[in-house]
Amino acid sequence: MKNGQNYDLLLSALDKAENGMLMDEKVWDRDVIGKTAREILEKYDIDLKIDSPLVNADNGFADRLFDAGLEMASRSGVYCKDTGRWMQWTKEELLSALNQVPDEITLGAGNDQVTVSHRKPDENSHVVIYGGPFGIPIDEARFVLFHQAFACQPSIEIFNLGTLLTTHSRSIRAGSPWEAVAAKQEQELTFEVLQRVGRPGMPVGCVEIATTEVGELAGTTYGGYRPTDVHKINFISEQKTAYHHLIAAVHFAHVDAFSESYFNPMYGGYFGGGSGVALACVSGSIVMRACYQGTLNDIGPTHIHISASTHPEVLRALQLGIQALARNTKLLTSPFIRPTTGPGTREIFYETGALAAASAVSGCSYVDSAQSAAGTHTGGASPLEVLFNARLVHAVEGMTRNDVLPIVDWMVDQYRDIQTAKMIGKPFFDLYNLSTLEPIPAWNQMYLDAIEEVQRRFGLSI
Amino acid sequence: MHDIFLPEMVTAADVVQRITNEVITPKIEETHSTKIASAGKVLLATVRGDLREIGKNMVGLMLRANGFNVIDQGITVSPSEIIIQAEKEKVDIIGSSSLLPTRVPYMKDFIDYLNTNGGRGKYAVIIGGAATTPEFALNLFADGIGNSAAEADERKNKLTRRQLF
Numbered sequence: 001m002k003n004g005q006n007y008d009l010l011l012s013a014l015d016k017a018e019n020g021m022l023m024d025e026k027v028w029d030r031d032v033i034g035k036t037a038r039e040i041l042e043k044y045d046i047d048l049k050i051d052s053p054l055v056n057a058d059n060g061f062a063d064r065l066f067d068a069g070l071e072m073a074s075r076s077g078v079y080c081k082d083t084g085r086w087m088q089w090t091k092e093e094l095l096s097a098l099n100q101v102p103d104e105i106t107l108g109a110g111n112d113q114v115t116v117s118h119r120k121p122d123e124n125s126h127v128v129i130y131g132g133p134f135g136i137p138i139d140e141a142r143f144v145l146f147h148q149a150f151a152c153q154p155s156i157e158i159f160n161l162g163t164l165l166t167t168h169s170r171s172i173r174a175g176s177p178w179e180a181v182a183a184k185q186e187q188e189l190t191f192e193v194l195q196r197v198g199r200p201g202m203p204v205g206c207v208e209i210a211t212t213e214v215g216e217l218a219g220t221t222y223g224g225y226r227p228t229d230v231h232k233i234n235f236i237s238e239q240k241t242a243y244h245h246l247i248a249a250v251h252f253a254h255v256d257a258f259s260e261s262y263f264n265p266m267y268g269g270y271f272g273g274g275s276g277v278a279l280a281c282v283s284g285s286i287v288m289r290a291c292y293q294g295t296l297n298d299i300g301p302t303h304i305h306i307s308a309s310t311h312p313e314v315l316r317a318l319q320l321g322i323q324a325l326a327r328n329t330k331l332l333t334s335p336f337i338r339p340t341t342g343p344g345t346r347e348i349f350y351e352t353g354a355l356a357a358a359s360a361v362s363g364c365s366y367v368d369s370a371q372s373a374a375g376t377h378t379g380g381a382s383p384l385e386v387l388f389n390a391r392l393v394h395a396v397e398g399m400t401r402n403d404v405l406p407i408v409d410w411m412v413d414q415y416r417d418i419q420t421a422k423m424i425g426k427p428f429f430d431l432y433n434l435s436t437l438e439p440i441p442a443w444n445q446m447y448l449d450a451i452e453e454v455q456r457r458f459g460l461s462i
Numbered sequence: 463m464h465d466i467f468l469p470e471m472v473t474a475a476d477v478v479q480r481i482t483n484e485v486i487t488p489k490i491e492e493t494h495s496t497k498i499a500s501a502g503k504v505l506l507a508t509v510r511g512d513l514r515e516i517g518k519n520m521v522g523l524m525l526r527a528n529g530f531n532v533i534d535q536g537i538t539v540s541p542s543e544i545i546i547q548a549e550k551e552k553v554d555i556i557g558s559s560s561l562l563p564t565r566v567p568y569m570k571d572f573i574d575y576l577n578t579n580g581g582r583g584k585y586a587v588i589i590g591g592a593a594t595t596p597e598f599a600l601n602l603f604a605d606g607i608g609n610s611a612a613e614a615d616e617r618k619n620k621l622t623r624r625q626l627f
Binding site for chain 2: 026029030033034035037038081137163165171172173174175179182209211212236237240242266268269270271272273276304307374375376
């Protein structure tokens with residue numbers, strides 16, 4: 001089995017979903033998560049103040065957060081919504097699950113293979129770019145063209161997709177046969193994209209349309225998405241699972257597929273503010289590994305009002321979480337970059353770049369870029385923001401957290417006051433020449449200006 | 463300064479609810495013949511199959527804090543179940559939410575169900591969640607849309623007057 005999966009551990013997780021203690025979900029939210037988190041934050045003195053550096057460089061703090069997260073994970077576990085039961089693991093079980101994670105995996109096939117490796121903070125090693133229009137709604141007619149513009153970029157090593165709006169002109173209804181139809185259509189269109197750009201073996205994040213196990217099973221099957229692609233499973237906030245996620249985990253193990261676990265702890269939610277989110281990043285990653293046996297580990301904390309992972313408080317918490325995991329586990333971790341701004345704005349480069357750069361020096365193994373304008377507008381993404389992030393990330397590989405802090409500080413200052421302004425920008429189709437799939441001059445110039453500014457201000461070879 | 467987040471808000475709301483139900487309301491009704499008027503009665507639910515409810519819960523908290531009587535029907539509720547409960551509780555407003563685009567057709571089901579059964583005029587209907595947009599809300603003939611609990615607070619006074627667009 002891939003991912004260092006242990007089938008017995010997976011079966012054990014399923015047992016816990018069936019036999020764990022029955023619990024009211026509201027009690028879980030308030031007490032198991034809320035009260036326990038507050039207690040642990042105090043016990044370990046995890047206090048991310050508003051004037052703390054946006055990128056932590058105190059290894060002791062990161063290690064203390066890991067210890068706090070491990071205790072939180074062992075005391076909180078996971079809640080299964082379908083059975084109403086509390087799934088718990090001992091510290092020893094959690095550490096065993098973490099120890100079985102491979103520190104390097106190779107995704108994709110042939111000339112398009114890519115290796116994702118464990119990294120530590122300040123390490124001079126390659127950060128993989130997992131790029132694309134993450135979940136951006138797109139119509140059937142323009143799906144291939146839209147994605148072709150991303151897939152042809154050499155900087156993008158693992159490819160993620162937008163979300164089909166309809167399938168064969170019908171609404172896509174979660175859990176219905178239409179989800180199965182849409183999953184197959186998405187896979188066929190995606191493989192057409194890969195053929196067109198000459199990258200048939202490029203690993204693809206899938207199944208993007210899947211809301212339930214219906215889509216996962218329909219998409220990852222004979223002639224469908226491949227074991228070498230990146231198959232996704234997530235938690236529901238906070239640290240909750242459901243049958244359809246567990247079914248997906250079992251299916252991925254059975255078809256020997258790589259999988260990416262992801263979750264979105266909420267800033268302002270049951271874990272609280274910045275300190276709580278940092279704790280959630282660690283705790284959630286640990287229990288997610290035990291629950292789903294995934295290898296790739298994607299964390300996308302979200303601000304409860306603006307739905308972005310780039311809010312300064314969220315960014316600060318996520319960096320600390322990534323550092324805690326990078327220093328104390330072999331998990332291959334990524335930030336999920338979800339800005340409030342959209343393509344066609346200057347600010348999107350800095351809003352995505354700040355998080356990308358901070359994560360690279362904090363020890364992430366790869367970067368998910370980007371779900372522009374929080375992913376809610378049709379065609380609302382472009383390759384240029386991904387390319388900017390790729391160039392920036394590769395430029396800061398090998399720099400220290402203290403070196404990169406002024407860059408992150410400056411970038412955050414470019415967007416911190418406009419995050420509620422809903423600067424969604426323009427859709428891809430207004431920013432690109434659809435014959436050449438090149439950006440229009442105005443948009444390209446904005447991109448070049450952003451690069452030039454970073455080079456001039458910070459002497460970066462970007 | 464110590465910040466307050468969702469766990470503290472939930473606890474505070476529970477305490478306020480208990481004080482209101484067990485102390486204030488009985489006392490006032492003891493001395494007055496009329497019941498306390500609320501800002502309106504709201505039924506909240508996530509659509510069928512949608513397990514995510516933090517946003518709905520926060521909207522419920524905001525509305526309660528502003529004097530609305532909120533009935534939370536929970537998650538993954540079918541259209542008929544929503545309507546039955548709305549009738550039973552005689553609500554003024556029905557709110558449904560969905561995080562993901564593939565759940566949104568179930569929202570349309572619920573409004574179609576209301577239209578078919580002649581109940582549409584009885585209730586103000588609001589929708590919310592990351593998957594919804596103002597255009598979608600207008601196409602559904604919903605009365606309003608919100609994408610965060612903060613918007614629920616901003617627009618609360620317009621809810622019962624159906625003046626959200």
